[in-house]
Amino acid sequence: xxxxxxxxxxxxxxxxxxxxxxxxxxxxxxxxxxxxxxxxxxxxxxxxxxxxxxxxxxxxxxxxxxxxxxxxxxxxxxxxxxxxxxxxxxxxxxxxxxxxxxxxxxxxxxxxxxxxxxxxxxxxxxxxxxxxxxxxxxxxxxxxxxxxxxxxxxxxxxxxxxxxxxxxxxxxxxxxxxxxxxxxxxxxxxxxxxxxxxxxxxxxxxxxxxxxxxxxxxxxxxxxxxxxxxxxxxxxxxxxxxxxxxxxxxxxxxxxxxxxxxxxxxxxxxxxxxxxxxxxxxxxxxxxxxxxxxxxxxxxxxxxxxxxxxxxxxxxxxxxxxxx
Numbered sequence: 201x202x203x204x205x206x207x208x209x210x211x212x213x214x215x216x217x218x219x220x221x222x223x224x225x226x227x228x229x230x231x232x233x234x235x236x237x238x239x240x241x242x243x244x245x246x247x248x249x250x251x252x253x254x255x256x257x258x259x260x261x262x263x264x265x266x267x268x269x270x271x272x273x274x275x276x277x278x279x280x281x282x283x284x285x286x287x288x289x290x291x292x293x294x295x296x297x298x299x300x301x302x303x304x305x306x307x308x309x310x311x312x313x314x315x316x317x318x319x320x321x322x323x324x325x326x327x328x329x330x331x332x333x334x335x336x337x338x339x340x341x342x343x344x345x346x347x348x349x350x351x352x353x354x355x356x357x358x359x360x361x362x363x364x365x366x367x368x369x370x371x372x373x374x375x376x377x378x379x380x381x382x383x384x385x386x387x388x389x390x391x392x393x394x395x396x397x398x399x400x401x402x403x404x405x406x407x408x409x410x411x412x413x414x415x416x417x418x419x420x421x422x423x424x425x426x427x428x429x430x431x432x433x434x435x436x437x438x439x440x441x442x443x444x445x446x447x448x449x450x451x452x453x454x455x456x457x458x459x460x461x462x463x464x465x466x467x468x469x470x471x472x473x474x475x476x477x478x479x480x481x482x483x484x485x486x487x488x489x490x491x492x493x494x495x496x497x498x499x500x501x502x503x504x505x506x507x508x509x510x511x512x513x514x515x516x517x518x519x520x521x522x523x524x
Contacts, residue, residue, distance in 0.1 A: 203516060204508045209234035212249055215522035219253040221263035221285075228287035236319050238505035243383035244319040246511060246519050251454040253522050258457045261285060261315040267292035275304040278442070281314035283460040289314050290323050290465070297469060298330045305474035309467040312442040316340065316453050317465050321360040321374025324467070328362035328369040333470040336360045337434040339463060341450040344378045345418035347425050350405030352418040355447040356382055357434035362500070363483065364472065370483060372500025377431035378419040385411045385419070437466040 213230035221229065229252060237245035255261045265282035267289040272278065277297040281289035289311050300307035317323065320336045327334025340355025356376035363371040380399045388395050389411035397407050400414030408414055421427030439446045442464030451458045472479035490496045511519075 201511060201513055201516060202508050203511045205234050205238045205506065208237050208246060208509070208511070208519075211519050211523045212246070215249055215253055215519065216256065216263070218523060219256040219263070221256055225263050225285050225288045228291055229285050232287050232319060232322050235322055235505075237509050237511075238507070239503065240506070240509070241319055243381060243387075244322075246515055247383070248318055248454075249519055249522060254456045255315075260456070260458060260460055262460070269293040269296060271296065271300065275300055275307045276310070277307060278310045278312060280312050283313055283462060284315065286311055286314035286317035286463075286465060287322075290317075290326075294326065294330075297467070298327075298332060301332050301469040302471055306468065306470045308441070309469055310442040311465040311467075312444050313460075313462050314444070314465065315461050316463055319374065320358045320465065321362065321372060323465065324360040324362040324374070325369055325372060327467065327469055328364045328372070329367075331364050331471075333364065333472055334360075334362045335468040335470075336465060337437040337467075338465040339435050339438040339444075339447045339450075340382075341453050342447045343382050343419050344421055344428075344431060345401060345405070347421065347428055348405075350401055350403060350417060353448060354378075354421075354428075354431045354435055355450070356419065357431040357438070357447070359430060359434055368503070369500055370487070371498050372503060375422075377422060377427050377434060379422045379427070380419065382419065385414050389415065438464045441466050 209230050212233040213226045216226035216229055233245050233249060256263045262284040265284040268280040269292050270278050277293050277300055279289045279293035297307055297309035317338055320338050324334035324336045337359055339357050342352035342355060344354040345352050356378040358376045360374035362369045394409040395411050397409055400408055400417060400419045402408040402413040402417040421431055435447060444464030445462045450461060487498050490498055
């Protein structure tokens with residue numbers, strides 16, 4: 201059925217409030233849910249709402265904690281989520297981080313000890329809308345095996361980058377460093393469908409098309425050793441630079457009970473005018489060369505939010521029940 205994005209945000213916010221989130225926290229997370237749905241990112245939208253609510257009830261995420269923001273150095277800002285949601289933690293220190301980036305030309309922004317941020321690009325897009333280049337990294341529960349291995353060590357460990365434009369980001373991408381997002385595997389299993397070769401290995405390290413066997417085994421990195429390197433980079437920045445946990449120490453993100461996620465996100469924020477006024481011209485030259493080729497595009501250049509989206513009936517009814 202067709203549902204407006206504003207209605208999705210309202211229902212998500214009501215559901216989070218009903219399960220113990222504070223008003224500011226519920227509003228921040230609901231905005232991220234609605235934003236994901238508006239861009240067709242169903243895995244990070246209403247699909248995640250039940251997990252948020254269940255983990256609020258179980259105490260796996262603190263829905264009322266107030267993030268603590270600090271600036272250990274002029275070009276570094278930290279927002280400690282206190283084992284709460286990532287969205288309000290990011291919001292708490294965002295203006296301070298933007299000011300630091302403009303003052304210093306570059307700043308790093310660490311969101312520490314947080315629940316999964318779900319959609320990393322949601323945050324780098326905000327950085328771009330503030331006129332800064334945003335590059336983000338995060339980690340997750342272990343699901344990716346090293347090349348040649350069979351046991352998961354890294355999370356899907358996405359990387360996102362957004363470049364400011366007028367008014368929308370001129371470039372935007374957000375992708376996992378695994379061959380595919382874990383949600384694609386779970387959705388294939390639920391639908392009784394096979395998965396393509398090259399997505400995952402079974403528990404013996406053998407390539408598989410069976411999503412159930414993949415969930416018992418591990419995903420593989422996108423691009424083999426190259427993707428594995430990017431995944432390690434995301435891991436070291438997200439965990440090592442924030443003091444949050446490594447992927448190997450996180451249990452399944454959607455499990456009802458267990459230790460809090462305690463994950464980190466690490467952002468590099470750059471003022472494109474720091475080294476002169478040539479950034480826009482150089483970007484334009486690349487964009488023009490791409491646009492001259494039929495069917496080619498800069499990532500995110502044609503990305504426009506929808507005001508209403510198709511939501512499976514069962515998912516919408518479940519969301520309504522959560523909001524009661």
